[in-house]
Amino acid sequence: xxxxxxxxxxxxxxxPIFKDASGHPLPVGLIDGxxxxxxxxxxxxxITIALAxxxxxxxxxxxxxxxxxxxxxxxEIQGLDLSQHGExxxxxxxxxxxxxxxxxxVRETIHAPxxxxxxxx
Numbered sequence: 001x002x003x004x005x006x007x008x009x010x011x012x013x014x015x016p017i018f019k020d021a022s023g024h025p026l027p028v029g030l031i032d033g034x035x036x037x038x039x040x041x042x043x044x045x046x047i048t049i050a051l052a053x054x055x056x057x058x059x060x061x062x063x064x065x066x067x068x069x070x071x072x073x074x075x076e077i078q079g080l081d082l083s084q085h086g087e088x089x090x091x092x093x094x095x096x097x098x099x100x101x102x103x104x105x106v107r108e109t110i111h112a113p114x115x116x117x118x119x120x121x
């Protein structure tokens with residue numbers, strides 16, 4: 001948005017980049033009377049987006065060829081903290097157990113610490 005608005009707010013009072021043959025400043029942006037600068041800015045934004053997409057695609061393909069972008073399914077199921085770093089993330093020291101609870105014909109699965117579930121039973 002800022003790159004496009006540069007074409008709107010550019011003014012020869014700040015940067016007299018365009019001059020006529022006699023050295024007088026010419027309009028720079030839309031508020032100076034040069035709407036073509038917005039088109040120039042749109043073209044620059046398009047080129048920037050294209051360059052970013054192409055560069056990112058090339059880098060992703062290169063990384064995929066060298067080391068791969070994904071871990072294998074077994075490591076993903078085990079969890080990346082453990083399989084890649086050898087440590088457990090968010091180790092809350094809880095023994096979680098799944099229990100089904102029935103309440104007025106609505107069944108839900110509740111995940112809670114085993115110590116709490118034994119108090120409820």
